[in-house]
Amino acid sequence: MRWGDLFERAAEYEVTVADVTETTESLRDDV
């Protein structure tokens, strides 16, 4: 799949940098 197609698919989700950083931290804390 092309990057352009991946970005287009991802655009349906409204995600912020704060969401990403919180989720990353939380998943790593759970390990």
Place this chain on the structure above:
Amino acid sequence: MSDRPDPTRVVADADVLAADLLVGGAAREALDHLRSHSWTTLVASEALLDDTEAVVAALADADLAAAHREKLAAWTDRVDHPDVDHSGLASAYRGGAAHLLSFDPSLTSVDAGAAIQPHVSVSVRTPDAFARLFDPESLWPEVDDGPYPGPDRDPRA
């Protein structure tokens, strides 16, 4: 691997890889520099790809996370490290990368840099700092003696 990290080798931590896909903005701008220049190398371990896939699956869906992982797996140069290591830092260290991109203030702060540098010769930057400071023309002499040819790859391919 030489002791000197390679300025053309870069690690993006899981938060930046996920933000590139799901948010855009500075993360995508930073990684577009690498997507646009085939002589740069994005480095990642399986553990870093695992972390990224888990973040994308949690915030979007498992199919998108798997497709993203497959794309990253094809793009990245793979390195191994012990499971207990931080996947971003260890990928940079094991992969001889000069740059680690992260949003995590525990890695990007001045204090963190002072703590990391004696152990790992990697510059930890936020994506927006990397996007601003990345200068492919000044790096090109590390790759070839000729004039800088400009971007050589479609960043959306």
